[in-house]
Amino acid sequence: MIAKPILEVKEVIAGYGKMSVLNNISIRVNQGEVVTLLGSNGVGKSTTLKTILGQTDIKQGEIIYKGINLLALKTYAIAALGISYCPEGRQIFGNLTIKENLISGAYLIKSKQKFNENLEQVYNLFPILKERKNQLSTSLSGGEQEMLSIARALMGSPDLLLLDEPSLGLAPKLVDLISEIIRNINETGVSILLIEQNAKLALDNANYGYLMRKGAIALEGTAEELLKTDRVKDIYLGIGKV
Amino acid sequence: MTSYKELNRPIKYIIGLVFLLAILYLFDSFLNGFWLMLVLMFGVNVILAISLTITNGWIGFFSIGHGGIMLAGAYAAAFFTVPPSLKRDILDLNLPSFMLDVQISFFPALLIGGIIGTIFGVFLVLPALRLRGFYFCTGTLGFNIIMATIAENLPNVTNGAMGLREFPAYSNIWWVWGIAIVVIYISIRLKKSYIGRAFIAIGKDQDLAEHMGINLLKYKTIAFAISSFFAALGGVLWVHLILNLFPNAFGLILVFEVVTMIVIGGMGSITGAVIGAAIITFFAEVLSPFEEGFYLMGIEVPSLLGLTTVLSGVLLIVVLIFKREGIMGEKEISLNNLRNLLKRKQSEGKIL
Amino acid sequence: MEYFIQQLFTALGYGSALAVLAAGYTMTFGIIGLVNFAHGEVFMIGALAAYFIIQVAMLPFWAGIIAALAGSVIIALMIERVAFKPVRGVGMITLFITSLGASTVLRNTTILLFNDRLKKFPRPNFLEGAYKLGNLFIYKRIVFVVLITILICIMLVFLVKKTKIGIAMRSISYNINIAQTLGINTEMVIIIVFMISASLAGISGLFWGILFGSVQASMGALPVVYAFIASILGGVGNVLGAIIGGYIIAIGSSLLVAYLPLDLVGFKPLFAWVIFFALLIIKPSGLFRANIK
Numbered sequence: 001m002i003a004k005p006i007l008e009v010k011e012v013i014a015g016y017g018k019m020s021v022l023n024n025i026s027i028r029v030n031q032g033e034v035v036t037l038l039g040s041n042g043v044g045k046s047t048t049l050k051t052i053l054g055q056t057d058i059k060q061g062e063i064i065y066k067g068i069n070l071l072a073l074k075t076y077a078i079a080a081l082g083i084s085y086c087p088e089g090r091q092i093f094g095n096l097t098i099k100e101n102l103i104s105g106a107y108l109i110k111s112k113q114k115f116n117e118n119l120e121q122v123y124n125l126f127p128i129l130k131e132r133k134n135q136l137s138t139s140l141s142g143g144e145q146e147m148l149s150i151a152r153a154l155m156g157s158p159d160l161l162l163l164d165e166p167s168l169g170l171a172p173k174l175v176d177l178i179s180e181i182i183r184n185i186n187e188t189g190v191s192i193l194l195i196e197q198n199a200k201l202a203l204d205n206a207n208y209g210y211l212m213r214k215g216a217i218a219l220e221g222t223a224e225e226l227l228k229t230d231r232v233k234d235i236y237l238g239i240g241k242v
Numbered sequence: 243m244t245s246y247k248e249l250n251r252p253i254k255y256i257i258g259l260v261f262l263l264a265i266l267y268l269f270d271s272f273l274n275g276f277w278l279m280l281v282l283m284f285g286v287n288v289i290l291a292i293s294l295t296i297t298n299g300w301i302g303f304f305s306i307g308h309g310g311i312m313l314a315g316a317y318a319a320a321f322f323t324v325p326p327s328l329k330r331d332i333l334d335l336n337l338p339s340f341m342l343d344v345q346i347s348f349f350p351a352l353l354i355g356g357i358i359g360t361i362f363g364v365f366l367v368l369p370a371l372r373l374r375g376f377y378f379c380t381g382t383l384g385f386n387i388i389m390a391t392i393a394e395n396l397p398n399v400t401n402g403a404m405g406l407r408e409f410p411a412y413s414n415i416w417w418v419w420g421i422a423i424v425v426i427y428i429s430i431r432l433k434k435s436y437i438g439r440a441f442i443a444i445g446k447d448q449d450l451a452e453h454m455g456i457n458l459l460k461y462k463t464i465a466f467a468i469s470s471f472f473a474a475l476g477g478v479l480w481v482h483l484i485l486n487l488f489p490n491a492f493g494l495i496l497v498f499e500v501v502t503m504i505v506i507g508g509m510g511s512i513t514g515a516v517i518g519a520a521i522i523t524f525f526a527e528v529l530s531p532f533e534e535g536f537y538l539m540g541i542e543v544p545s546l547l548g549l550t551t552v553l554s555g556v557l558l559i560v561v562l563i564f565k566r567e568g569i570m571g572e573k574e575i576s577l578n579n580l581r582n583l584l585k586r587k588q589s590e591g592k593i594l
Numbered sequence: 595m596e597y598f599i600q601q602l603f604t605a606l607g608y609g610s611a612l613a614v615l616a617a618g619y620t621m622t623f624g625i626i627g628l629v630n631f632a633h634g635e636v637f638m639i640g641a642l643a644a645y646f647i648i649q650v651a652m653l654p655f656w657a658g659i660i661a662a663l664a665g666s667v668i669i670a671l672m673i674e675r676v677a678f679k680p681v682r683g684v685g686m687i688t689l690f691i692t693s694l695g696a697s698t699v700l701r702n703t704t705i706l707l708f709n710d711r712l713k714k715f716p717r718p719n720f721l722e723g724a725y726k727l728g729n730l731f732i733y734k735r736i737v738f739v740v741l742i743t744i745l746i747c748i749m750l751v752f753l754v755k756k757t758k759i760g761i762a763m764r765s766i767s768y769n770i771n772i773a774q775t776l777g778i779n780t781e782m783v784i785i786i787v788f789m790i791s792a793s794l795a796g797i798s799g800l801f802w803g804i805l806f807g808s809v810q811a812s813m814g815a816l817p818v819v820y821a822f823i824a825s826i827l828g829g830v831g832n833v834l835g836a837i838i839g840g841y842i843i844a845i846g847s848s849l850l851v852a853y854l855p856l857d858l859v860g861f862k863p864l865f866a867w868v869i870f871f872a873l874l875i876i877k878p879s880g881l882f883r884a885n886i887k
Contacts, residue, residue, distance in 0.1 A: 053775055079777035087775075093768045096761065104765045107758065108777040156777065304687050306694075369875055376629060376686040380822065381874055384867040387819075395860035494815075498698055505691065548702030555699035559692050563680040566688065 003030035005064075006160055006191050007052070012061030014051045020059065021047045023215040027193075029160065034182065034192045036202040036223075039212035045195045046088055048212075049162045052193075053085060054078050065160070080108055084158035088165045088195075090145040092137045092152065099133040101148055105155030114157065122151040125181065143174040150181065161185065163194045167201055175201060203227050262423060270415045276527070278415070284523040285418035286479050289425050291503045291515035293472035296429070298501070299509035299572075300438070301465045302445030303371070303378050306501065307385025308473045309492035310366065313393060315359025315474025316481045316491070319351040320406050323482070328408050348412040352421075352478050359474020360467050362389070367466045371459065374448075386493055393489035405488025413483035421479065425472055429512050430574070432468070441465050442510070495551055499526070502554045506561050508568030513575045518568070525557075526550045596729050601852040602845065607736035609844030610743040611801040615817055616824035616836035617750060618794030624831020625767045625787050627686050631693040632673050633795055634818025635700040640666035640796025641715070641809040642704070648716050655718040659800060666796030667789050669700070674788050697814075704811040712810045715803035739801045743837070746797070750833045753790075763787060767831055816863070823870045829880030839881070843869065 007029040015021040021044045029035045037045045050056050052063055054075045063070040070078055079085070084105075093101050102119060109115045123130035126147045132139065137148060146166055153161055163182070167175045175198065182205045186192055196202035203209060203223045211219040211226070219229070269281060290308070298304045321329075326345055366388075370381040393400045400406070432438040440461050443451040452458050481487045499522055507518025529550045561568060615637055622628045643665030644658035651657075677696040681688050721738055724731040754760040762783050765773040774780050802817070803809045820843050827842060828835020847865035854861070873880070 055771060055774070074779075074781075075771075075774035076777050076779045079775055085772075085775040087772060091769060091772050093765050093772075095764055095768045100761055100764075103758070104761050104773070104776055104778075107762065152776075304690075369871060373874055373878065376690055377874060377878060379687060379690060380629065381871065383819065384870060387863060388867055391861060391863055495698075498694060501691065501694075548705050552699050552702040552706070555695040555697075555702075558695040559677050559699075562688055562692050562695075566681075566684065 003033070005029065006031045006066060007193065008062075008064045009048070009052065010062040010064070012051060012058060012063065014047070014056045014058040014061070016056055021056070021215050022051060025061075025212075025215070025217060027210055027217070029191050029193050030207075032186070032189060032191055033207040034186050034194060034205050036194045036196060036206040036209045037212055038196065038199055038202060038209060038226075039218075040197070043212040044215040045212055046164055047215075049085065049164055049193070049195065052078070052162065053083070079156070082157075082159035083162065084153035084156050084160070085162045086149050086153040086164060086166065088168065090142075090149040092140075092145055092148050094136070094138045096137060097134050098129055098137050098140070098148060101137050101152050102129070102133075102155050105152035108156055115155075118155050118157060122154055125154075125184070126151055143170050143177075146170060146174075146178070147181075150185075154185065158190060160191045160193065163192060165195055165197060167196065167198050179205060266415055266419055269419075273415075280523065280527045282413060282415060282418050282483055283527060284520060285415075285422040286413075286476050286483065287500070287503060287519035287523050288422045288516050289472055289476040289479070290500045291507070291519040292425055292429050292512060293469045293476065294500050294504050295509065295512060295515045296432075296441065296465055296469040296472075299504060299511070300433075300441040300445050301462055302448075303462065303465075304376070305367070305382040305385075305466075305469075306379060306494070306497050307366065307382030308363075308469070308500070309494070309497045310385035310387075310389030311359045311363040311470045311473050312477030312480070312492040313386075313389045313489070314362035315355035316477040316487055317393065317400055317406075318358035319355030319478040320409065320481060320487055322346045322351045322354060323348070323410055323412070324406055325408055325410075328406070348410075348417065348482070351412075352475060355478035356471045356474045359477065360470040363470025363473070364463060364467050368463070371462050371466075383494075386497065390489045390493065400489065403489060405486055405491075407486050409482050409485045409487070411482060411485060413479045418479055418483070421475060425475070426512060426516070433512065433574070437461070437464065445510075499551070499554055502558045504568070505558055506568055508570035508572060510572030511568075511570035511574055513573075514568055514570035517570065522554060525553060529553070597852065598849075600730055601848055603730070603732060603736055605845040605848035606841070607733070607739050607801075607805045608848065609841035610736075610739040611798050611805060611840075612817065612820050612824060612844050613743055613837040613840030614746060614794050614801065615798035616821040616828070616840040617746070617833050618791035618798070619818070619821040620825035620828065620831055620833060620836035621763075621787050621791045621794075623825055625763055626678075626682070626784060627689070628678060629686060629690045629693060629822065630678075630791075631690070631818055631822075632670075632677070632696040632700060633693075633791070633821065634814025634816075635697050635704075636666045636670045636673070636792050636795040636814075637799045637802075637817060638701070638704065638809070638811065638814035639669045639799075640792075641799030641803050641813065642708070642713075642811070643796075644800050644803060645713055645715055645809050649714070662796040662800045663793050666792040666799065670788050670792030670795070671785070673700075674785070697818075701812060701814065708811055710811045712808040715807055715809050717804055717807060721804060735804050739805060742797070742801075746794070747834065747837050754833055759783065759786070820866055823866050823873075826878075826880055827869065827873060832880065835880060 005028045007027075009025055009027040012022055012025045013020055014025075025044075025048060027035070027037070027048070037048060039045055047056060051058060052065075052070065054070060054073060058071060065078075065081060065083065068081065073081075093104060096104065102122060106115050106118060109118065128144055129148060129151055137145065140148060150163070150166065153163075166178050166182075170178065179201055182192060182194065186205070194202055194206065203226060206223045208222055209220065209226050210217050219226070221229075269278075273281060290312075294305070294308060297308075322344060323346065366385050367382070370378055373381060394403050396402070433442075440451070440456045443454065443456060444458060444461060448458065477492060481491070503518035503522045504515055505518070506514075506521060507516070508514030533549050615633070619630065619633050622630050622633075640662040644662040647653050647661035648655060648658040673696050677692045678689060681692055717735065721735040724733040725737075726732070754763065762773065762778045765776070765778065766780050766783055770780055798817075799809070799813075802813065821836075821840070824839030824843055825836045827839035828837070843866050846869065847862050850865050851862045
């Protein structure tokens, strides 16, 4: 079976204003896969996600999603194509209740039935959100906020989920939970592009991975291949050279 | 033969000063009517623009309340320069004769106006200083209204809405531009001094400045004090130029015009303040006959009141959209800058 | 006692105009952080549009209502396009300055074109007169204005809290970038907020004309400042708070005037400013929750 790409980033140079952060990035996510972006701080991982979402200035290259070129589209139009985003640092809406946060995630869902289905799904996945649904989202702990952030992204029935550092600042037990959740989500058919500094979490769950360094891809391969190379360790820590 | 560049500092300043004084003398002797008024207004506006540059541009606390400060200073000085007959007849103060009869010369009146203005300025601004950014800005909005309301409702002291007249026409070119030149000089020196650099540090990043050991409250207060003093001087000069004073004299329209001047010229720059003042003053004076309406070859041109303000507003929006830092940004004109600019133009010419 | 209640009624009328104006103000304030001084001119143009349609063109009252809404919305959209959109994201102070510029341009252009004299605003017949309760006069126009304000209040709170677009507005006010990634067309929502805000200003202008019987080109200068203070009083972005804030300012300053000795009456505008300063010093976030709308 030939794997079909759901997302292809082709030779993209992008950044903010005159400053370029991404220098010729090429990434591919196949349908149903979990692909991970690894690398230390500041190499441009988050910028890659933001670039896919159309929130940076793209100077060169193409981004093809389900056969559509994303370059011409505004962020909300890109979201409407089935891409959801779970940003770094949770970034839930602190002025809304938990349920309202989820409603905002389902903004594009037109049918009441589908909305209720998604809500049920998300409440099953994260029971605590159901419990506290009418409380302000700021009353949640860090781990719970991460769950809300993921839940909000799922409310839109995405085909592609962009996850930015879900395990950041979480206790090990919660990190295991996140791992399990990523697996569950992927099993329902959602493709995932995962950014992680926790290489173990990432490579346990990923089919394929890219190692970034200074705005470019230094190394890529299947999860098994990457786990075997010493260079993954070295480059990841910024010690060795590409 | 030593070149100008190599002469030592004091001599350069003396030559410059003599040059300026010569120009002032020429102006004084030969200008009158429209052009004289233009130059005098320009001078006062320079003082006002510089005063606003210190607070809005350097320490970054955007004030639109300097009108209230000018009002305080102007009324204070007015008490001393207005003829005693006016004070006796129109005002109703229970003061002993010797105080009512006092009518002093301009210099002490200026000082008194400046000091009172500074006191009001500092007093009004202190509670607002702990606010940030735009909350502060809107707090200052109240200064004008508060001072104007007070002035309007104490007719015994200020003659209320009818205002004061019969001011001696003290503001001539020597006073106005003499003070303007001094203000420019002080500000330029200030900008390079430790205090000035502390101001600018506060403007760039207040928290960082605090961590570097700059006492925020002290420096913000000093900045407002200096700014208020200059603004009050401007107010006193203004009043002795147009020869009347009433509670709404320094309202939002005037403040807005001065804001426009510094935005156009560049908020952090003294040179910018001067340039901005020049542009707006010129506009205002050239357009004033249109504001009042006049006859041109038998055809009546109707009174277009507020035309200057409208055009200033448009100019302001245009500048903010297209060149947000204004003409000079934060830089000053200096011989070095000009020389470098010339050198660059020369080398560009050679490559072409 | 009767004097007090009569004063209270008048203040309720004035307060309704301020409340509705403040509600519109706080919406743009809360969502895009825009301190919009041109809001006063939108208010004025709504009132003037109604004046021209009813008094000059001699059309019925309901046409005046439409004129007020249309005039204010059109002018607000123009202001947004010319003075706000190009400088969005630059910083609140710059937006504030451009709004000041826009306000000045609009006000003075209107003065140039239509002069600043008071124009008599025609009050429709069904709003003339009063009900009498003992010795008290309950003016019909005040009842009308208060009822409409209550209606508007209910509608706005419902819009903001219960509708999808209300949630969109609130999420934009918290984090506009993330809101976009959820598929929210932020550009369109912001335009809608502007339109609602402008309509409220237009209605407030209409109220003003009805209550005070006259309108003029410079009528927007002071009310917008009170609307601003009311917004801060109620918590930035909080519509219900702004409405309550408007009533507090109106009732507070009216009562103050009613009980002050005569020669201090001119100090009435200071009431609002004293409240403002006290607020800024003690509780800048407002009496109610900010940012939550």
